[in-house]
Amino acid sequence: MDETERTRGVVSQYFATMAAREWDAFGELLSADVVYEMPQTRERITGRTKYLQFNREYPGDWTATVTRLIVDRTTAAGSMNFTVGDEEMVGLVYLELADGLITRITDFWPEPYDPPTGREHLVEQVVSATDRIS
Amino acid sequence: MDETERTRGVVSQYFATMAAREWDAFGELLSADVVYEMPQTRERITGRTKYLQFNREYPGDWTATVTRLIVDRTTAAGSMNFTVGDEEMVGLVYLELADGLITRITDFWPEPYDPPTGREHLVEQVVSATDRIS
Numbered sequence: 001m002d003e004t005e006r007t008r009g010v011v012s013q014y015f016a017t018m019a020a021r022e023w024d025a026f027g028e029l030l031s032a033d034v035v036y037e038m039p040q041t042r043e044r045i046t047g048r049t050k051y052l053q054f055n056r057e058y059p060g061d062w063t064a065t066v067t068r069l070i071v072d073r074t075t076a077a078g079s080m081n082f083t084v085g086d087e088e089m090v091g092l093v094y095l096e097l098a099d100g101l102i103t104r105i106t107d108f109w110p111e112p113y114d115p116p117t118g119r120e121h122l123v124e125q126v127v128s129a130t131d132r133i134s
Numbered sequence: 135m136d137e138t139e140r141t142r143g144v145v146s147q148y149f150a151t152m153a154a155r156e157w158d159a160f161g162e163l164l165s166a167d168v169v170y171e172m173p174q175t176r177e178r179i180t181g182r183t184k185y186l187q188f189n190r191e192y193p194g195d196w197t198a199t200v201t202r203l204i205v206d207r208t209t210a211a212g213s214m215n216f217t218v219g220d221e222e223m224v225g226l227v228y229l230e231l232a233d234g235l236i237t238r239i240t241d242f243w244p245e246p247y248d249p250p251t252g253r254e255h256l257v258e259q260v261v262s263a264t265d266r267i268s
Contacts, residue, residue, distance in 0.1 A: 004206070039224065039265035041249035043257040050256045059252070068228060070206040072138070077204045077211030079228070090173065092226055092242060094202060094213070106265070108226060110244040115175035119191070122184045123177040131173035131240070 007097050008071040014095070014102060015066045015078060018055070027052045031101040038107050051105075060084040064091070067130050074098065081132035088134040141231050142205040148229070148236060149200045149212060152189070161186045165235040172241050185239075194218040198225070201264050208232065215266035222268040 010029055017026035027048055036045040036054070045051050061084070068079040080091040089109060096104040112133050115123070144163055151160035161182055170179040170188070179185050195218070202213040214225040223243060230238040246267050249257070 037260065037263060038249075039263050039267045040244050040246050042246075042260045042263070042267075043249050043253075044260045045256050046258070054253060054256045057253070068209070068211070070204050070209050070211045070228070072204040072206055075202070075204050077202070077228075090242075092244070094204070094211075108224075108242070108244040110174050110226070110242040111247070112174050112176075113245070115172075115177050118193070119188060122179050122188045124180070126171065126176045126178045129171060129173050129176070133173045133176075
């Protein structure tokens with residue numbers, strides 16, 4: 001199996017075990033020194049133990065659906081539609097692997113904003129899309 | 135050349151010609167019916183002509199640096215650090231290709247926000263990172 005397909009298997013399991021809250025199986029995909037980063041808040045979590053605790057403690061009755069998975073040797077990018085109660089969000093994630101384990105995860109949570117003026121002659125407003133941003 | 139490497143070449147040129155504002159060469163990478171989407175504002179631009187005009191007219195003295203490029207057959211994901219005047223932003227983009235041309239582009243612009251409380255025992259604050267979010 002080539003490197004890209006090995007990574008695809010691990011990252012697919014990452015999303016599947018997250019969605020199912022199977023945290024023991026989720027943890028087996030992570031390197032002991034995994035780094036989890038959220039650039040928007042400048043937060044970083046270091047190590048499998050803390051990152052697992054972060055996920056176990058994460059509040060809210062959320063569900064997640066993968067909408068994109070792009071895999072390239074030992075890196076991957078994914079996107080997810082999240083629902084937390086009445087709120088719908090999109091999560092964008094970049095992953096890096098070494099020796100078949102996830103070593104770095106970078107998460108982004110883009111929020112809706114009002115479109116700037118001056119480009120109305122070029123754009124149309126979309127009601128629904130792949131990405132669930134409410 | 136396999137499909138992934140062909141896509142890598144086209145998408146690399148997409149970012150290079152954008153950064154250089156070489157809009158004619160940039161346009162040659164796009165299908166005539168290319169769709170450009172910004173889910174955060176629910177905006178969509180349809181067609182090479184309008185998308186080129188959007189880029190040519192885009193205001194501000196911006197510079198862009200690619201920080202990630204992940205390519206998988208006919209799809210790709212990238213991230214960029216943007217500087218517009220004093221403002222620093224991160225742009226995240228997903229691309230889809232057919233017959234060696236870009237058919238769909240989805241752009242996200244995640245903004246900084248305050249970290250929620252309750253996870254201080256797990257996180258540290260990062261001063262600098264790959265992703266330039268000021």
